[in-house]
Structures are given as structure tokens and as C-alpha cells.
Amino acid sequence: MALVSEFLGQLTLGFGGGREPRFPTVVPAVNFDPEKDASWIDTAIKTKGVDEDLIIDILTKRNYSQRREIAFEYEKKAKKDMITALKGVLSGSLENVILGLMKNRVQYDAFELRASMKGLGTDEESLIEMVCSRSNEELVEIKKVYKELFKKDLEKDVAGDTSGDFCRLLLSLVEAKRDDPSNIVDxxxxxxxxxxxxxxxxxxxxxxxxxxxxxxxxxxxxxxxxxxxxxxxxxxxxxxxxxxxxxxxxxxxxxxxxxx
Ligand SMILES: [Ca+2]
Structure with a gap:
């Protein structure tokens, strides 16, 4: 069975390599064909011993909405839910991360944040999107999941990847100090x-x-x-x-x- 580290390696590959230098998990894959991907996933699930590498290869190189499209096509074709089918053949940490990519918004955000800062350079657009448009509660959850998944502090990674006032703003947001809404208008x-x-x-x-x-x-x-x-x-x-x-x-x- 593939190790989670190999899976994470897949997520990073696109950054170090020449052809996709930036945010491969955020930018939609080019020539995306959800039907073809769904049929590959079907093949991988049906392969004796399960073709985990193929599943990883497809799902980590598509963005969130593309993965949802693949799931939709899969359901049309296989007449069953793709998440349930994946659950049935995967296990352990790999199951958790793959399912996380598919349906858990917080895990997904944590992955996107990690991807936006990994490797050479930073994908500021994604970083801004993730940090500036999530609520305080979401950021608290994202930080927790980020730590669980990557054994790293989101604050430290943000501080290491950004600088100046931009860094100070993001850190202040990640610290999740925002007041809760109050019924009293001051x-x-x-x-x-x-x-x-x-x-x-x-x-x-x-x-x-x-x-x-x-x-x-x-x-x-x-x-x-x-x-x-x-x-x-x-x-x-x-x-x-x-x-x-x-x-x-x-x-x-x-x-x-x-x-x-
Ligand atoms: Ca001024």
C-alpha cells in the first residue's frame, strides 16, 4: 500500500518539476476530461489489489471542482457513489487523505494552503484566497488539521513564505483574533x-x-x-x-x- 508520504510527494511533484511550476492543485488541469478520469478511477478500483498510484495520480492533479466533476461522472457510469467506492478499497492514512481531498472542506483548505507554500516560490493568490476569505472558526479548524496532516504550524509556514506587511496581515488573520459577532451594535x-x-x-x-x-x-x-x-x-x-x-x-x- 502506498504511504502517505508518497501521496504528499505527488502533491509536491508539480511544484519542483518544470512543466507545472505553480499551484498544480489549484489551477484546473488542462485538457481535463472528467469522463476519462472517472473511467480511470473505475479501472483503478477494479484492478486486483487496487491501483492506488493511479488514484493518487488522478485526484491530486485535479482541483477541487474537477474532482467533484469526476465523482459525478463516476456515479453516472458506475451507478455508485465514488467516495463510497474509494472507501471500500482504500485504507489507513491514504484513505483519509484521499477522502479528505474529495469532501472535507477543511482538509482541502489545509492541503491547498500547504501546496500554495511548498516548493519554489509561493502561490500568493491561493494563499490570500485561503486566509482572507475564511471565517475565524474555519481558520481555527484549518490550523488544527494542518498541524495534524503536516506536523507543522501554519503560522510558521506563512511567516517563512511571506514578508513585510503582507506577512503581518496574514499572520494576524491566522491567529484568529477576530471578535465574534455581537448582538449589540456599538x-x-x-x-x-x-x-x-x-x-x-x-x-x-x-x-x-x-x-x-x-x-x-x-x-x-x-x-x-x-x-x-x-x-x-x-x-x-x-x-x-x-x-x-x-x-x-x-x-x-x-x-x-x-x-x-
Ligand atoms: Ca495615504
Whole structure:
């Protein structure tokens, strides 16, 4: 039976190799044919002793929605659920990770995060997507699963792969310090935060990024939405325009994702 380390090796292969230097698990596979993949999976399952390598090869080189499409085609063709069929023939850690790729969003996110930082370079787009669009509760779960799967701290990997304000923002988010939503609307705090965002950005020369990071990463989502509304009574530009004016690159993309 294939070892989990071999499986993880498959996930990394695409990064070190020449043809797919970046995020092979995120970018959809080219010439993707779900019917063909489904029939390969069917063949692998039916092979005596199970062709684990083939299963790994297919499922790790497709992105999440492609894997779902393969499962759909498989069910059409084999008249049974692909996850159940895989469960029946796989075992141990390999079963866990393969099934994780198929259906558990948290495990999937942990894998994508790992893939976005492994090997040469960093896939910032995926990193931003994963860290800036997940809720606090999701990030707490992702960190836990990340540690279980890779025996590494997500914080340390993020810190090792990014730098400067971008790194500080991601770490602040990964620390999951965001307030829980409250039933009490604190208008004074909303106003203070809106003014602070304006004074730290559009109103001054340069940007006090630390203040932006603190507000964007520590306030609850409903509170932030009200802050962004209130922001318009201070700033001539709305929050998105302000982000575009004040910061650039990965930091800009991150704040824009958070400002959504
Ligand atoms: Ca400014």
C-alpha cells in the first residue's frame, strides 16, 4: 500500500518539476476530461489489489471542482457513489487523505494552503484566497488539521513564505483574533474604527498599515460592514477605492478580499 508520504510527494511533484511550476492543485488541469478520469478511477478500483498510484495520480492533479466533476461522472457510469467506492478499497492514512481531498472542506483548505507554500516560490493568490476569505472558526479548524496532516504550524509556514506587511496581515488573520459577532451594535466603536481607517490611510501621507491590519483582522464581520459604511462619511473614496490608492500588490489583494 502506498504511504502517505508518497501521496504528499505527488502533491509536491508539480511544484519542483518544470512543466507545472505553480499551484498544480489549484489551477484546473488542462485538457481535463472528467469522463476519462472517472473511467480511470473505475479501472483503478477494479484492478486486483487496487491501483492506488493511479488514484493518487488522478485526484491530486485535479482541483477541487474537477474532482467533484469526476465523482459525478463516476456515479453516472458506475451507478455508485465514488467516495463510497474509494472507501471500500482504500485504507489507513491514504484513505483519509484521499477522502479528505474529495469532501472535507477543511482538509482541502489545509492541503491547498500547504501546496500554495511548498516548493519554489509561493502561490500568493491561493494563499490570500485561503486566509482572507475564511471565517475565524474555519481558520481555527484549518490550523488544527494542518498541524495534524503536516506536523507543522501554519503560522510558521506563512511567516517563512511571506514578508513585510503582507506577512503581518496574514499572520494576524491566522491567529484568529477576530471578535465574534455581537448582538449589540456599538456605534461609537464603529465611528472610531471608520475614522481610524481614514486617518491611517487616505487622510495622511503614506499609510499606517498596522492600524488597518488591526481593524481588518480583529473586528467581527458585521461590525466591519458597518465600519465601511460609516467610512464614507469621512473619506471621499469608499473603502475599496481607498485600498487601491493606499496599498499595492499582495497587500492590496488581501485587503480587497477582506473588504468584500
Ligand atoms: Ca495615504
Amino acid at each position: 456605534y461609537e466603536r464603529i465611528d472610531n474604527d471608520a475614522r481610524a481607517l481614514y486617518e491611517a490611510g487616505v487622510k495622511r501621507k503614506g499609510t499606517d498599515v498596522a492600524t488597518w491590519i488591526a481593524i481588518f483582522s480583529e473586528r467581527s464581520v458585521p461590525h466591519l460592514q458597518k465600519v465601511f459604511e460609516r467610512y464614507n462619511s469621512y473619506s471621499p473614496y469608499d473603502i475599496k477605492e481607498s485600498i487601491r490608492k493606499e496599498v499595492k500588490g499582495d497587500l492590496e489583494k488581501s485587503f480587497l478580499t477582506l473588504g468584500n
